[in-house]
Amino acid sequence: TMPLRRFICVCLFLFLSGTIGSAERITEAKIEALKAWADECGITYSYHVDKIPGYGLAGIADHPIQVNETLFSIPRSCLVMTSDIEESGFLKESMALFKDKMEFSPLLLWLMQESKNPESYYKAYFDVVPDSFPEHLLSWSDAELGYLKGTGLDISTRNKKNRLQHIFSVFSELLVSEGIQIPEWNFERFLWAYQSINTRSWGAVYQGEDQNILIPYADTVNHKPGTAIAGLTADFKTFSVRATEEYQPGEQVFQNYGEKSNHQLMASYGFLLEDNPNDFLTIQYELKPTRFVHSISFKELKNTGINLDGIKLERGKLPVDILIIERVSALNVKDLDSLPDVLQGKRVSIENEFQAIRRSINSLKNVLASYPTSLEEDKALLRSDSLSDNIRNAVLLAKSQKQLLLENIKLLEDEWVRCLDWDAK
Numbered sequence: 001t002m003p004l005r006r007f008i009c010v011c012l013f014l015f016l017s018g019t020i021g022s023a024e025r026i027t028e029a030k031i032e033a034l035k036a037w038a039d040e041c042g043i044t045y046s047y048h049v050d051k052i053p054g055y056g057l058a059g060i061a062d063h064p065i066q067v068n069e070t071l072f073s074i075p076r077s078c079l080v081m082t083s084d085i086e087e088s089g090f091l092k093e094s095m096a097l098f099k100d101k102m103e104f105s106p107l108l109l110w111l112m113q114e115s116k117n118p119e120s121y122y123k124a125y126f127d128v129v130p131d132s133f134p135e136h137l138l139s140w141s142d143a144e145l146g147y148l149k150g151t152g153l154d155i156s157t158r159n160k161k162n163r164l165q166h167i168f169s170v171f172s173e174l175l176v177s178e179g180i181q182i183p184e185w186n187f188e189r190f191l192w193a194y195q196s197i198n199t200r201s202w203g204a205v206y207q208g209e210d211q212n213i214l215i216p217y218a219d220t221v222n223h224k225p226g227t228a229i230a231g232l233t234a235d236f237k238t239f240s241v242r243a244t245e246e247y248q249p250g251e252q253v254f255q256n257y258g259e260k261s262n263h264q265l266m267a268s269y270g271f272l273l274e275d276n277p278n279d280f281l282t283i284q285y286e287l288k289p290t291r292f293v294h295s296i297s298f299k300e301l302k303n304t305g306i307n308l309d310g311i312k313l314e315r316g317k318l319p320v321d322i323l324i325i326e327r328v329s330a331l332n333v334k335d336l337d338s339l340p341d342v343l344q345g346k347r348v349s350i351e352n353e354f355q356a357i358r359r360s361i362n363s364l365k366n367v368l369a370s371y372p373t374s375l376e377e378d379k380a381l382l383r384s385d386s387l388s389d390n391i392r393n394a395v396l397l398a399k400s401q402k403q404l405l406l407e408n409i410k411l412l413e414d415e416w417v418r419c420l421d422w423d424a425k
Helices: 028-041 082-088 092-099 105-114 142-146 153-178 187-200 262-268 292-302 320-330 333-343 350-369 375-382 389-424
Strands: 004-006 047-052 056-061 070-075 201-206 209-214 238-242 280-285 311-314
Touching (some): 028 047, 082 105, 082 209, 092 105, 092 153, 105 153, 142 153, 142 389, 153 187, 153 262, 262 389, 292 333, 311 320, 311 389, 320 333, 320 350
Antiparallel strands (some): 047 056, 201 209, 280 311
16 A cells, blocks of 8 residues: 655645634724724725624624625725835835745735834734734644644644744844844744734735735634635725625624635634534655556556645545555556556456555555544543643544544445445446
8 A cells, every 4th residue: 555644735825814812902992993994994894893702803793784795895005915015115125035035024024014113004903913823833832732643733833833933033134134123023023923914814916926915804704614705806906705695783794714624724723613514634645666567657647637745535525536546556567558547537447446445445544543542532532621722623623634534434435335236247
């Protein structure tokens, strides 16, 4: 069986996040100031902002909201784009030096500078942005990250934090050499700015270039699968989202951050959904030729477009890509004429199919065995009232991944039974 390992997902685009964390510092006066700023900015909205336990800030319907009614519409003039920062002259001629080191560094450095400006146009918004992100994985302790063992997020988070510490050191030297001063320059604030942008900015193409966009006020509406995804209008004049369901006065309104798995939600925002309809597990296959025939068949397999670095295991769907890989791996020299059919997902022989299914099941069982706890042990842990929110989320993530693995193993076992029927005929 070819070895599998958990795939660490690195997302190139960033998405909005609800205002979770540090809610106790957000007063009614600050919420009123945010509303006044939104009105002045020309933002239109069909809800009011309030504090909700477990959510931080949230949008609450003021009146009956109908399907297709605009929840919010934010003018281009209120958005903060990378191109705006470049045109403003911030960082002077040094912009390219920072952008080469990290994609959204101009926005990050601007946020660190502007958030300390008491006269900032965005002050009312900065006053309700969390001053810390305890739920974000980059804020977790080593002990908390230990509960993520097996999910891949413990390793990727430590690697990301090490990378950020390196970038911070490089930026520190660049700021000195370029004569640029940023208030309260330290790694703690650097990490805060990174988390702020990571959880509440949007990636889009604007004027032919990739842009990272900070969109004040859009993060007052939290995530719910199946609702609408906010975005820029075709003319780039507004950023808006419409309701896809009816809301009664007093109900929380929602937008959709995209069809994200629990792994992705945890990596970007630090939360997950116990019944996530979009959940999936991404695994990676390593092709290690062990026979002469593999030098031919594996080369053709790589040309099919199957992403060996990101094979998705989903609910209710037979893992066809894994079966194709294992069918190719099980081919003998005499079967090479059947390779084109195998690459199209067709069965070639009952012998090959049995080997492919058996190897696929064993591969997924090996992934399942790589977790330090079993599914039953996870369920027992979750019955405890003493778990912190972070540890509970870590256990829930591992549990959801194991359930996906078990469901896919069951689908493959059912396929085995169908093959027996096929052979009998």
